[in-house]
Amino acid sequence: MPTSQISTTVNSTRPHNIILAQLPADEYAALAKHLVPVDLPLDKRLSEPNQPIEFVYFLNTGLISTDAVTLKGEQVEVGVTGREGFSGLPALLDQPQMSHSVIIQGSGEGLRIRSAIVRAEFLKGGMLQKLVHAFAYLQLVQITQSVLCNRMHEVEARLARWLLTSADRMESEYLHLTQEFLSQMLGVQRSTVTVAAGELQRNGLIGYSRGRIHIIDRPGLIARACECYGIVNQSYERMLKKDENGVVYVL
Numbered sequence: 001m002p003t004s005q006i007s008t009t010v011n012s013t014r015p016h017n018i019i020l021a022q023l024p025a026d027e028y029a030a031l032a033k034h035l036v037p038v039d040l041p042l043d044k045r046l047s048e049p050n051q052p053i054e055f056v057y058f059l060n061t062g063l064i065s066t067d068a069v070t071l072k073g074e075q076v077e078v079g080v081t082g083r084e085g086f087s088g089l090p091a092l093l094d095q096p097q098m099s100h101s102v103i104i105q106g107s108g109e110g111l112r113i114r115s116a117i118v119r120a121e122f123l124k125g126g127m128l129q130k131l132v133h134a135f136a137y138l139q140l141v142q143i144t145q146s147v148l149c150n151r152m153h154e155v156e157a158r159l160a161r162w163l164l165t166s167a168d169r170m171e172s173e174y175l176h177l178t179q180e181f182l183s184q185m186l187g188v189q190r191s192t193v194t195v196a197a198g199e200l201q202r203n204g205l206i207g208y209s210r211g212r213i214h215i216i217d218r219p220g221l222i223a224r225a226c227e228c229y230g231i232v233n234q235s236y237e238r239m240l241k242k243d244e245n246g247v248v249y250v251l
Contacts, residue, residue: 016060035111047102056088062108077185082169091115153226160225
């Protein structure tokens, strides 16, 4: 493995989270004694707008959704995170609160730690800092592309893109998502989502029943998705690689 890659040999006892798995032994040890295993059920709120970010959550499995929220409580998803990252990024950048809502949209499990502890280690300038910068870049790519996508593209293409992105981050072709939630994330009426999801199902691209979505034809769904999926996915594929053992690391 080239020395220019930000990676280390992954210890089998390490968490499944990509960042924690790649830390050198000393950096991981500094965090490990403070990490608390937690279940992350659907709809669990990790951060609220304009509230202090007390904890950082590193995902091992599951899906985090970052949503922009209006004063009326309307929301649109601007980014998703899987085991490549964590919640609470602003706290590491000397911002004690964030303007968005951060919730679990795919149940899983992970590790919780006080944000002040992670920030102290981050400021030491070691591997953690490099990995956080890489993760922050991927989040920026997602969020900025979401702005264009929500303004310029049709609902069906946006839905296809969102399903693919969520499946990528969860590393699963099965998603538990209600039409009500999808309408909130896409910023459209529920009836509009019903039509778009129905079209994808009729064409054999997805299966959908009682809030459970199965991506049946990934190439076909990619063809239906807008260009935003490819743009964002290229950044992830460029920065997240697999070694000869199938272990994911950050380039």
